Amino acid sequence: MSNYSIKDLEHLSGIKAHTLRIWEQRYNFIEPQRTTTNIRYYSDKDLKLILNISTLKENGYKISNIAKMTESEMAAAVLKIAESNLRFPDQINSLTLSMIDMDEDRFEKILSNNIIKHGFERAMISIIYPFLSKIGMLWQTGSILPAQEHFISNLIRQKLIVAIDGQYVTERESKGKWLLYLPENELHELSLLFAAFLLRSKKHKVIYLGQSLPKEDLSSVKGIHQPDFVLTTCTTAPKKAEIQQYINEVADLFSDATIFVGGFQVIGQDIKRKKNVEFLMKMEDLNSYLENIDLKYVPHDKNTEQEMRYH
Incomplete structure (x- = not known):
């Protein structure tokens, strides 16, 4: 009880x-x-x-x-x-x-x-x-x-x-590539799953890595996928004393991407954000953001490099 x-x-x-x-x-x-x-x-x-x-x-x-x-x-x-x-x-x-x-x-x-x-x-x-x-x-x-x-x-x-099952989006039809993951020791996955649903429903490519991803693994993932956007939530991890450094390191690692961060450890805290970092106060913020994205891709083939314009 x-x-x-x-x-x-x-x-x-x-x-x-x-x-x-x-x-x-x-x-x-x-x-x-x-x-x-x-x-x-x-x-x-x-x-x-x-x-x-x-x-x-x-x-x-x-x-x-x-x-x-x-x-x-x-x-x-x-x-x-x-x-x-x-x-x-x-x-x-x-x-x-x-x-x-x-x-x-x-x-x-x-x-x-x-x-x-x-x-x-x-x-x-x-x-x-x-x-x-x-x-x-x-x-x-x-x-x-x-x-x-x-x-x-x-x-x-x-x-x-x-709901997510069957929403597969190819890179050819995608409006952008998103990397979704939770920091090491973070297990609260519902917000991340819903973000994956929203992104795929709006024709964005999602690389979903799920719960508790060690920080050192992010470098390997970047080398393979080179995402346009990275999204993570910090509900209980990292600890508040470590969260500023963690966000800075992720922002530096993915310096060419836009980083979205949400969760109790971030929202309402005195955290400074780098130019490529956005804080998600609530899930509607992501929805509104997606509506304003203008991404144009040239079909990718052997002779044509993919181009992107983001506003």
């Missing part, structure tokens, strides 16, 4: 901590437990209840009427909303509930419905990424179990791999 602070509940449900305390006193919705040092904390059951209340309230239910409902009545009403209303916040709440219960059937139903309605790319950007952002902070602070995070991450990873 996971333990949550009232700030965790606020973060996941969108309901202010002050309001949660009022509900706690007025309606007895939740009953926090206390540590030996008298710090209040909440259970999975409390989080599920607050998520259900949040969804009902956002869909027109009055809090006084919600207070009269049993937990099973709330759950049934929320399930009906999730199946008929594809508002992004409601779907994110439903995904959170499926993570808490490790309910694969519910997860599959929610995501499949949204992919049919919005398409894979929009479902990822508007639902999956906000959802992952929420649980990512909880995972880092230890508020959720590693098993819960692994459960949901692996389900999303499977969806991404299936």
Whole structure:
């Protein structure tokens, strides 16, 4: 069972901590437990209840009427909303509930419905990424179990791999060659997989090297592929004390390429970037960037060298 602070509940449900305390006193919705040092904390059951209340309230239910409902009545009403209303916040709440219960059937139903309605790319950007952002902070602070995070991450990873399958782009038709990898000891691969999906869907060549690539291997890869762009994310590695030097070394190694870097170790940190480095605050940034790329290739054959113009 996971333990949550009232700030965790606020973060996941969108309901202010002050309001949660009022509900706690007025309606007895939740009953926090206390540590030996008298710090209040909440259970999975409390989080599920607050998520259900949040969804009902956002869909027109009055809090006084919600207070009269049993937990099973709330759950049934929320399930009906999730199946008929594809508002992004409601779907994110439903995904959170499926993570808490490790309910694969519910997860599959929610995501499949949204992919049919919005398409894979929009479902990822508007639902999956906000959802992952929420649980990512909880995972880092230890508020959720590693098993819960692994459960949901692996389900999303499977969806991404299936979406990428069959998207092969040849160098002849490619708008540019991208090298995608994660630094050594970095295992959080979902953002990288989604970047690969976006790039291939927009006819870019992707050299995908995946998780935990030693830095010394990058030189060999450069000699073979000579990419136009390099993309990596740093969620837990390298360490913050080493990240500036790491980015500088990658930028120098691929001095003729544009380097894209994202992840918790980079965003919001006081990191200086070289001229060929771009920081990705969120995945939409890559999408916007791709829309503005103007790459023109001359078909490559034995007598013609490939040319590129990038603005």
